[in-house]
Amino acid sequence: MPVMAVLFIDNDGTRSAPKQLWQTKWDSMLKGCTAAEFYFGVPMLPKPKSEAWLLCATRKGCHSHATLENISGNDKSPKLAKEQLDKAFCGHQSAQQLADWCKTNPVDWSQLMTMPSFKAFFDRFHVVANAILRPGAVVQPTLP
Numbered sequence: 001m002p003v004m005a006v007l008f009i010d011n012d013g014t015r016s017a018p019k020q021l022w023q024t025k026w027d028s029m030l031k032g033c034t035a036a037e038f039y040f041g042v043p044m045l046p047k048p049k050s051e052a053w054l055l056c057a058t059r060k061g062c063h064s065h066a067t068l069e070n071i072s073g074n075d076k077s078p079k080l081a082k083e084q085l086d087k088a089f090c091g092h093q094s095a096q097q098l099a100d101w102c103k104t105n106p107v108d109w110s111q112l113m114t115m116p117s118f119k120a121f122f123d124r125f126h127v128v129a130n131a132i133l134r135p136g137a138v139v140q141p142t143l144p
Contacts, residue, residue, distance in 0.1 A: 002132050005033075006125075008044040011117070012073040022047050022117060040132060042124050047117035048073030051081035054098060056115055057107055058088045064114040 007029050011022050018024075026043050033041030046053050047069040056065040071081045086092045093101070112118045 002040055002135075004040045004042055004125075004128050004132060005038070006042045006044050007033075008050075010049040010073065011045055011047045012049065026120065040128050042121065042128050044121050045117060046121075047115075049081045051085045053112065053115065053118055054102075055081070055085055055088055056112055056118070057102070057105070058085075059111065060108075061111075065111055066114050066116060069115055069117060 009025070009029075011025060022045065026045055029043040029045065030041065033039065048071055052068040052071055056068050059065060071077075071079060071084065073081070075082075089101075109122075113122065
């Protein structure tokens, strides 16, 4: 039975980083899987950090949250993503507390889908999951 591997790393780009940094990392992760002849790899590459995805999940409303991807990934930034997340939760949350919050708060997938980095992960996850559930299906090593 084939298995899926989710490869997680934050993008961590700063405002001065090249605009193509995220795409370069995404492509590199997929190329690495292809080079290993493993076609069930799914990059999980939040832009700039996973805190942006969590911030999106805390926000209500039917508007685009793509601007959260413009938060600096620099931990010395005055608008640090982690601090914004702490503010959204009225204090610092441990990884376990965040996981528990995610379990008890239904996610509005349409909100997260407005973030290009999440949509890329979501789409690739479904391509690979469908290929595993339908043996013989072809998994493209890259997405457009």
